[in-house]
Amino acid sequence: MHVRFRETSLKDPLFMMGIGLAVLFMAISLLGPFLAPFDPWDMSFVPISPPSETHYLGVNDGGQDIFSELLYAVRNTMLFGFISAFAALGIGVILGASAGWFGGFVDMIVMRIGDVLLAIPAIMILIFAAAFFRPTPWALALILAGFMWPTISKGIRAQTLSLRQSLHVRAAVQMGGGGFYIIRRHLIPEMFPLYLIGLAAKAKMAMFMEASLGFLGLLDPTRKSLGLMINYALNFYYMDVWWNWLMPPILCLSLLIVSVTFLAISLEKVLDPRLMAALDGRAP
Amino acid sequence: MISLSKYRHSRHMALVAAFCLAALAMVYLSYALPRLLPGDFVTAMYGSSQVTLSEAQEAELRAYYTHDRGFGSFIIRLACLDWGYSYAFLSPVSQLFFDALPWTLLLVGLAHLISLVVGFFAGVEVAWRRSTFLERGMVSGMTMLEGVPEISTGVLLLLIFSLNLGWFPSAGAEIAYADLSLCERFAGMIHHLVLPLATLVLAYLPGNFLLTRNSMIMVIKAQYMITARAKGLPPFRVRYAHGARNALLPLVTRFGLRLAFMITGALVVERIYAYPGLGTLLFNAIQARDLPVIQGVVLISSLMVLAVILALEFVYRIIDPRIGHARAF
Numbered sequence: 001m002h003v004r005f006r007e008t009s010l011k012d013p014l015f016m017m018g019i020g021l022a023v024l025f026m027a028i029s030l031l032g033p034f035l036a037p038f039d040p041w042d043m044s045f046v047p048i049s050p051p052s053e054t055h056y057l058g059v060n061d062g063g064q065d066i067f068s069e070l071l072y073a074v075r076n077t078m079l080f081g082f083i084s085a086f087a088a089l090g091i092g093v094i095l096g097a098s099a100g101w102f103g104g105f106v107d108m109i110v111m112r113i114g115d116v117l118l119a120i121p122a123i124m125i126l127i128f129a130a131a132f133f134r135p136t137p138w139a140l141a142l143i144l145a146g147f148m149w150p151t152i153s154k155g156i157r158a159q160t161l162s163l164r165q166s167l168h169v170r171a172a173v174q175m176g177g178g179g180f181y182i183i184r185r186h187l188i189p190e191m192f193p194l195y196l197i198g199l200a201a202k203a204k205m206a207m208f209m210e211a212s213l214g215f216l217g218l219l220d221p222t223r224k225s226l227g228l229m230i231n232y233a234l235n236f237y238y239m240d241v242w243w244n245w246l247m248p249p250i251l252c253l254s255l256l257i258v259s260v261t262f263l264a265i266s267l268e269k270v271l272d273p274r275l276m277a278a279l280d281g282r283a284p
Numbered sequence: 285m286i287s288l289s290k291y292r293h294s295r296h297m298a299l300v301a302a303f304c305l306a307a308l309a310m311v312y313l314s315y316a317l318p319r320l321l322p323g324d325f326v327t328a329m330y331g332s333s334q335v336t337l338s339e340a341q342e343a344e345l346r347a348y349y350t351h352d353r354g355f356g357s358f359i360i361r362l363a364c365l366d367w368g369y370s371y372a373f374l375s376p377v378s379q380l381f382f383d384a385l386p387w388t389l390l391l392v393g394l395a396h397l398i399s400l401v402v403g404f405f406a407g408v409e410v411a412w413r414r415s416t417f418l419e420r421g422m423v424s425g426m427t428m429l430e431g432v433p434e435i436s437t438g439v440l441l442l443l444i445f446s447l448n449l450g451w452f453p454s455a456g457a458e459i460a461y462a463d464l465s466l467c468e469r470f471a472g473m474i475h476h477l478v479l480p481l482a483t484l485v486l487a488y489l490p491g492n493f494l495l496t497r498n499s500m501i502m503v504i505k506a507q508y509m510i511t512a513r514a515k516g517l518p519p520f521r522v523r524y525a526h527g528a529r530n531a532l533l534p535l536v537t538r539f540g541l542r543l544a545f546m547i548t549g550a551l552v553v554e555r556i557y558a559y560p561g562l563g564t565l566l567f568n569a570i571q572a573r574d575l576p577v578i579q580g581v582v583l584i585s586s587l588m589v590l591a592v593i594l595a596l597e598f599v600y601r602i603i604d605p606r607i608g609h610a611r612a613f
Contacts, residue, residue, distance in 0.1 A: 014427065112298075116306040118541055119593050123548040124586040125313070131570055131578045132317055151541070205545060208433050212548045215435055216555065217570055230435055234556065242443060250436045258431030265427060 012269070018262030025256055029075040036068035040224055048236070051244050058244045061236060070248050072224035077210050077256065080141050084206035085199050087145035092152025092198065093191075097183045099153065100160025111157070114150030122147035123209065130218035137210070137219060144206055152198040159191050193271050200264035204257055211253050226253045303594045307587055314583040315358045318575065367584070368576035372569065377580040380565060387457050388561035391477065392550045395484035403489050404535060407496025408528045411504060423497065430490035434549035438483040438556040445479060452479045455558035480557045487549050491542065492535060500531040529603075536600045540593040547589060 010016070028035070037054070038045075043063040051058045057066040099110040122144055129135060129143055163169055163186075172182050213219050214227025221228065226249045233246040337345070361367070367377040410419045446454040452475060459472035503509065504527060512526040554563030562581055569577035 112302055115302050116309065119303060119306050119544060119590055120310060121544045121547045121586050121589050123545075123551065124310075124582045127566070127570070127578065128314065128317065128582050131573070132575065204431075209548060211433065211435055212552050215552055216567055227435065230439065234439065237439075237443065237447065242447075246439060246443070250439055254432045254436040257433050258428065261431035262427070265430075 012266045014262045014269075015266035018259045018266060021255055021259030022263060025074060025078060025252075025259065028071060029078045032071035032075045036065075036071045038065040038068045040064055040068040040072045041222070048239075048241060050241070057248055058241065060232065060245060062232075066229075066245055066248065069224050069229060070252065073226045073229055073249060074252055074256070076137070076224055077207055077226045077253070080137055080210040081203040081207035081260075083138060084141040084144045084148070084209075085202035087142055088148035088202045088206075089152060089195055089198050091145065092149035093156050093188065093195065095149065096153030096156030097160050097187050097191075100157040101164070101179055101183055101187065107157075110153065114153060117147050118150045120147065123212065126209065126213060127216070127218060130213060134220070137223065140213070140219075141206065141210075144209055145202075148202050148205060152202070155194055155198065156191060159194060160187055163187060163190060193267075197264060197267045197271060200260050200267060204260040204264060207253075207257060207260070226256075299597055300594070303590055307590050310583060310586050310590070311359065311362065312355065314579050315355055318579065362583075367580040370569075370574055370577045372572035372574035373577065377576050380577060381562070381580055381584060384560060384562045384565045387559060388550065388554070388563065391480055391484065391554070391559060391561060394477075395481055395488060395550075398481070399485045399488035399492055400535070400539075402485075403492025404496050404528070404532065407493045408500050408523065408531060410493075411497045411500035411531075412523055414501065414504075423494070426490040426493045429486060430494065432486075434483055434487045434552050435556070437486050438480075438553050441479050441483055442556060452476075457560050476559075480553050480559050483553050483556075484549065487553075488546065495535055495538060496531055499534045500527060503527050503530045506530075533600065533603060536596065536603060540596040543593060544589060547585070 037056075041064065045055065045059040045063045045065060047059060047061050047063045049055065049059045055065050055067065057070065060066050060069070095110050095114075099107040125147065126140055126143060130140060135143075169182060169186050172186055177185075210219075210225060211227035211230070214225035214229075215231045217228075217231060219225055219228060229249040230246065230253070233242070233249070236242070237246060365378040367381070369375075370377055370380060373380055406422070410422050413419050442454060445451050457473065457476045458469060459476075464472070509522065509527055512522045517526075550561075551563035551566060553559070554561045555567045558564060562585055566578065566581045568574075569581065
């Protein structure tokens with residue numbers, strides 16, 4: 001797979017906006033604890049006070065500084081999304097490449113399991129697990145990854161099937177390379193651009209899930225999360241505090257997911273040769 | 285020909301088998317997981333109370349409340365709509381479920397219908413008018429909207445149209461006065477439905493629109509489209525009978541896959557507008573830690589999703605006869 005990154009992606013406004021927002025949020029989530037003026041669990045301030053010099057976004061009903069809460073929440077939501085997406089990517093790539101390379105029985109088993117998993121609504125399993133066992137968010141992220149890998153592995157498998165025929169892979173087979181060696185040295189590095197699409201798409205899904213679970217009250221209530229903040233703030237929406245309490249987490253969540261969506265769509269445009277040919281009128 | 289139809293038949297069976305397996309896995313999980321928990325309702329209820337139970341009393345209470353029987357009888361009770369008894373709402377789970385189900389079906393079904401129809405026709409028309417101002421604007425707008433989650437649109441619409449402008453009610457699904465005429469009740473239902481419906485349509489529409497537009501752009505370039513135009517068919521017929529029918533396929537095939545993840549949005553939207561559907565029931569059950577209701581709602585609604593996806597598999601076999609012939613993998 002060959003990508004003329006400089007000619008295509010850098011000229012795409014969608015990609016540039018997505019990457020800009022993503023870098024911004026990445027910086028916020030990495031620097032969050034240093035930027036936060038207060039400890040987000042400190043409940044010693046005057047509850048429901050409006051924004052001021054010391055509290056940029058005011059104080060919530062529990063007497064906690066909303067700005068500090070927001071910084072920690074963005075960090076947690078992003079971390080959840082990335083852990084889940086990376087786990088799904090890892091499983092999906094390994095299983096997809098194996099299914100495509102070995103074919104036959106392995107292929108059938110992997111793809112059938114994938115079909116079954118795709119049909120099950122993941123949120124239901126997550127609600128079930130969260131309500132009964134109250135696992136840590138990381139366990140939930142991994143459970144979610146267990147439901148997201150099949151779409152990745154389908155794409156990887158299809159690409160593997162076409163790569164099998166390429167000259168360098170056939171040469172490697174001629175020289176006696178084993179299956180795992182070829183998957184590790186030839187297939188997995190070659191398909192790198194596909195991982196970016198998968199990662200962006202799954203990170204979007206996982207962040208949305210995290211916000212929804214938090215919103216439904218299924219995550220640890222002491223852990224800061226954008227969904228949880230929206231959930232608490234929504235109880236006071238009729239008061240005059242919605243613009244400094246309810247809006248910031250909503251804006252952050254929307255921009256976060258918008259940026260990942262932009263990245264996913266622009267990468268897909270560049271990397272899907274059929275779509276590229278149709279959209280730009282060039283030969284694939 | 286005989287072998288072909290036989291092959292197609294076996295594909296059908298494999299598919300049905302996969303879905304039955306998924307359904308069975310769901311049922312088994314919801315049977316087995318609660319049994320892995322330490323403690324149960326009896327310890328939760330009497331653990332912190334003044335009453336000290338003797339061993340025999342505890343066993344009796346446990347037998348009374350938990351009905352712990354095997355997996356076979358669990359399935360039978362499931363089929364007989366006997367899904368347990370809610371501790372928090374003090375009524376059978378099946379009754380709560382069927383009270384809430386019509387509202388969810390109304391909301392989610394209507395949202396899917398509107399967004400499918402509007403997204404499809406808008407996508408086809410926009411793809412037909414390539415590289416016009418309208419196309420660029422629509423595509424960028426929809427791409428932007430695609431990224432905004434239901435939580436955000438829902439809360440924003442609630443703040444603007446319900447709180448600030450006061451055009452629509454902020455909670456509930458109907459006006460519960462007995463002396464209203466049928467027409468007034470119906471108007472009240474629609475009045476309550478507008479905001480949640482708009483939120484869900486805004487969430488579902490961009491995906492349908494972009495998918496249709498992308499596949500239609502590829503269809504337009506196909507040879508048979510040139511043939512159809514060369515035959516002198518009217519543009520409308522070329523666009524819909526020859527073009528759009530082929531652009532419909534990805535929409536239907538991807539619908540099933542997306543459905544399993546789209547459920548999340550419906551749960552959240554119902555909670556935002558306090559719409560009395562399954563999402564709100566589930567939310568209230570989670571708040572009260574009412575495990576039988578959570579278990580019932582989760583299990584039955586996932587089984588319903590599975591049934592819808594399976595039905596779609598057969599629908600798109602009808603829309604696209606080629607799929608029946610395609611190799612499974």
